[in-house]
Amino acid sequence: MYLLIPCPGGRSSTARTPIPLQDTQDLMTSLAPLVTVRNDQDAWWRDAVIYQIYPRSFADSDGDGLGDLPGITSHMDHLAALGVDAIWLSPFYPSPQVDAGYDVADYFDVAPEYGTLADFDEMVAAARAVGIRVVIDLVPNHSSDQHAWFCAALQAGPGSPERERYIFRHSPDGPPNNWGSLFGGPAWTRVEPLTGREEDRDWWYLHMFAAEQPDFNWEHPDVHEMFREFLRFWAGRGVDGFRVDVAHGLVKAPGLPDDALGEDRWRGTAVDDERPKTADNGPMFDQPGVHDIYRDWRSVLGGIRPDILLVAEAWVDPPEQMAKYVREDEMSQAFNFDYLKSPWRAPDLRRVIDTSRAANAAVGAPTTWVLSNHDVVRHATRFGFAPGAEPDDGIGAEDPQPDTALGLRKARAATLFALGLPGSMYMFQGEELGLPEHTTMDDACRQDPAWLRTDKRTRGRDGCRVPLPWAATGPAYGFNTTGRTWLPQPDGWGVYAPAVQESDPDSTLSMYRRAITARREWQLGRGEVEWVQDLPEQVLAFRNGEVTVAINMGDGEAVLPLTGTVLVQSWSGQTGGRLDAITVPANAAVWLAA
Incomplete structure (x- = not known):
């Protein structure tokens, strides 16, 4: 028995997506009324493959150990050959780099270590020349403590207009509330030690991340106007979209009430230090006021080009709540973190696909699919652990290590399966090479602020941010010509280089x-x-037009009664000819054309 819901990304308004009724009982009330027609049906981003670039680690043109914009331009041929529709750049703005650029000191320039505005324009032109669009990061929850506004706020003193742009509070008895930073420790820092002035005694400022990242006060009109100007400025330089960092965190609950998790928010709710990170809920997240901001931004962008992408990084549950961010007059898309977090079990994966597509269909939005990014353990490593044992907070040399071969086999299958789904696909640099996490990095090399702020109990995100290998041998495996790297590359990294994989039809790069x-x-x-x-229970298969997509998530091979000609498969050795049935190995996926 099936419930049919509209497929908002379909070529016609009559396209239907079957969803098992037993999996959708809880969604029934939230699916009405369904929105099936929107003015953005032909927008480029509805079915785009978007490739995330972490500029510090992509390619280094000047040999200083940091990737840069000319380095990206120099490898535009790789991105064109890969076939992606757009690239998304993590922050490249001037920054003290306390949080790898997510502490922005100037929203209208390029950090000198990454290049210049002219280099940015050249990169955009090079991308356009090969049909690739450009999306950039927008960081609106907080700035750097070196931003001109925050420096002026500290200098101006208590009660000044300058301080109203951030969240300062007076509290003689300790922090104004019990909020904890997501990087560990309290979310409040004393002002007096920063200014050395008696008048700042018992004053505090809020930072949901590092102390060097003060949160903006989104009740202030100056904050709204600065980010409107940000959108105009970068769209005017040819940017096609914006990924919104911490999109669910800008507005705080009135009165800043205490949080149930307190200062140990980063640990979760379990009683030991191994507890997983919880969902981002509480008085500092997902407040109704964020939607007013995004409606305003959509209006601004609509006056420039109506197809400019807004994609939300919002760790919000359940899917119906997440769908509020992608209503037609707000965001275009939101990252599907439920899909990223889904364990290696077929029933769980199908449930995520069904519920997320149903919730998005209710507002006429497409669904996104993502398996890796700069904040999580790479999926080629995550899947090397048993289901339920996947690490959330990084991996060190003393931690349990993954089964590398199994992880890559599952990662290839998971990617192939996701690429067969309707909607948009987001990829993280290096995953097309089968790149794993650096799981044995010397702890002395770690730079993630979460490592220090949690008293070195959370390894952090450095393992997925290691500079890419472009060559099999040589300095830094082709990342640059000097061998300097801001994070160390593992020995043997060269086996993943594009130059090694180019001529191998069974390589991960060739499959992508x-x-x-x-x-x-x-x-x-x-x-x-x-x-x-x-x-079989651990097998999923669906038909998407004339293509059948199947994945075997079990430990043994599965003989499936699927007909067609193999288009792509995740395992080595090509299967040719038309088939009346196909044997899919364990942890593998395949596409069949009717």
């Missing part, structure tokens, strides 16, 4: 290229999902 090409050719991003029934 074939899949992205076939995805575009068969218009899978604009298609539908029709689940194939009566399959």
Whole structure:
């Protein structure tokens, strides 16, 4: 028995997506009324493959150990050959780099270590020349403590207009409330030690992340106007979209009430130090006022180019709540973190696909799919652990180590399966190479503020941010010509280099290229999902137009009654000819053309 819901990304308004009724009982009331027609049906981002670039680690043109914008430009041919529709750049703005650029000191320039505005313009032009769009990070929850506004606020003193742009509070008895930073420790810092003035005694400022990242006060009109100008400035330089950092965190609950988790928010709710990170909920997240901000931004962008992308980084549950961010007059898309977090079990994966597509369909929005980014353990490593044992907070040399071969095998299958789904696909640099996490990094090299602020109990995100290998040998494996790197690369990194994989038809890079090409050719991003029934418990298969996509998440091979010609498969050795049934190995995926 099935419930049919509209497929908002389909080529026609009659496209339907079957969802098992037993999995959707809790969604029934939230799916009405359904929105099936929107003015952005033909927007480029509805079925785009978007490739995240972490500029510090992509490619270094001047040999100082840090990636830069000319380095990105120099490898535009790799991105074009991969077939992506857009690149998304993590922050490249002037910054003290306390949080790798997410502490922005100037929102309208390029950090000198990354290049110049002219280098940015050249990179955009190079991308456009090969048909690639450019998306950049927007960091609106907080600035750097070196931002001109915060420096002026400290200098101006208590009660000044300058301090109203941030969240300062007077509290003689300790922090104004019990909020904890997501990087560990309290979310409040004393002002007096920074200014040395008696008048600042018992004054505090709020920072939901590092102390060097003070939160903006989004009740102040200057904050609204600065970010409107930010959108105009960068869109005027040819930017096609904005990824909004901490999109659910800008507005705080009135009165700043205490939080149930307190200062140990970063640890979660368990009683030991191994407890996982909890969802971002509480009085500092997902407040109704954030939606007014995004409606305003959509209005601003609509006056420039109506198809400019806004994508939310918002760790919000449940899917119906997340869907509020992607209503037509707000964001274009939101990252599907439920998909990223789904364990290696077929029933769990299907449930995430069904519920997220249903929730987005209710507001006429496409669904996104993502497996890795700069904040999580790479999926080629995550999947090397048993389901339920996947690490959330980084991996060190003394921690349990993954099964590297198994992790890569599952990662290839997971990526191929995700690319077959309708909607947009987000990729993290290096995953097309099968790049794993650096799991044995010397702790002395770690730079993530979470490592220090949690008393070195959270390894942090450095393991996924290691500079990319471009060559099999040589200094820094081709990252630059000097061998300097801001984070150390593991020994043997060169086996993942594009130059090594180019000529191997079974390589991870070759699989990615074939899949992205076939995805575009068969218009899978604009298609539908029709689940194939009566399959083994750990097997999922669906029809998307004329293509059948299947994944075997079990430990043994599965003989599946699926017909067609193999387009792409995740395992080595090509399967040719038309098939009336196919044997899919354990932890593998395949596409079949009717």
